[in-house]
Amino acid sequence: MTLNILFAAKAERWDTYKQPLRDALVAAGLDANLSMDIPPEDVDYIVYAPNSELQDFTPYARTKAVLNLWAGVEAITGNETLKLPLARMVDPGLTRAMVEWVTAHVLRHHLGIDTDIQRNDTIWAPRTPPLAQERNVVVLGLGELGTAVCEVLLAIGFQVTGWSRSPKEIAGVTCLHGQDGLDAALAKAEIAVLLLPDTPATENTLNARTLNLMPEGAFIINPGRGPLIDDDALLAALDDGQIAHATLDVFRVEPLPADHPYWSDPKVTVTPHIAAETRAVTASEVIVENIRRGEAGEPFLYLVDRELGY
Incomplete structure (x- = not known):
């Protein structure tokens, strides 16, 4: 089955991440349609940046998880429409x-x-x-x-x-x-x-x-x-x-x-918020590992505790 993975972030992020994500999906043996334009009812996973235009998660009834591109999740944990599992980014890079x-x-x-x-x-x-x-x-x-x-x-x-x-x-x-x-x-x-x-x-x-x-x-x-x-x-x-x-x-x-x-x-x-930035290649591997886990019925990595806020 082909997975539908929505990339919900700014266009410049898409330019940076689309090839590393596709490479990681192939390496994991996952057949996937990765796009910025997928109808909500068809989306299996959301690769997400909190400054995305997507703020209402209500239509995403089929979606299994939201996989954050950022290490910080304070801009999304308060979103009352988000009932899905939310994984924060822990990028080794x-x-x-x-x-x-x-x-x-x-x-x-x-x-x-x-x-x-x-x-x-x-x-x-x-x-x-x-x-x-x-x-x-x-x-x-x-x-x-x-x-x-x-x-x-x-x-x-x-x-x-x-x-x-x-x-x-x-x-x-x-x-x-x-x-x-x-x-x-x-x-x-x-x-x-x-x-x-x-x-x-x-x-x-x-x-x-x-x-x-x-x-x-x-x-x-x-x-x-x-x-x-x-x-x-x-x-x-x-x-x-x-x-x-x-x-x-x-x-x-x-x-x-x-x-x-x-x-x-x-x-x-x-200094202008430069201490650490998510690296596209290593972050893509983390995201795809969580997708693999979701499809295998294994626990997701780095799930956010909504009560603690991280």
Whole structure:
């Protein structure tokens, strides 16, 4: 039987994904019609981006699952018409990119690379940077991305603590959970990396109170979600020296508005949401594996818990 797979995303995404998806379907031995134009009553699976024009899932009575192209699902979990199984994207290519980006910025702040760059109008000031084993790094969020980041930082030699809302275990990592665990983790977070999902429970995880728990002169790296940080509280903490520097890749409004105070703050590094992007080839393999599972009657991978929001 030929499967009908609807690609519901922007046209430019179709140009990027159509061949990798078709190649992955062939490799999996699946006979499929992959298109952006299939009547709702004939659709078996939906490959989906939340900014698609498709927002009403009511007509898709035959559809077995919605397979998200994005790692984040906060823009779709509240859609009351979506009763179908929803799988988030866990792309090994994206995971690798996130690990590399986070590791680069952790090392940048750990070694003081920004400070050590010399110019001919500065004072020659050699110093001995600390070793990784002398630095505490805390990763907030222990999903696929957070776990992978913890493992690499641990391998480099950092003292690594991880925090999540529910109990987790990662070999060699001190794993904490719950509100008391968050406070304890932040109390030793010389460098904090934010990789939590965007949910009502995680909004403003870093606020005036929790920022003040961190060691004076700590660094913050946020490639997770913009709402994880109370912007006004962070700016105040930067101003009084509680936080030495913040490297931010995600924001509540993107692109970051031209008049936002982050642009002019010398203690803030702004990057344009580039830490990690889904890779078409590896993401297509993940999507097709879930289609194969659906056809074989096996459990889908990476199903979203609607109550938790991820």
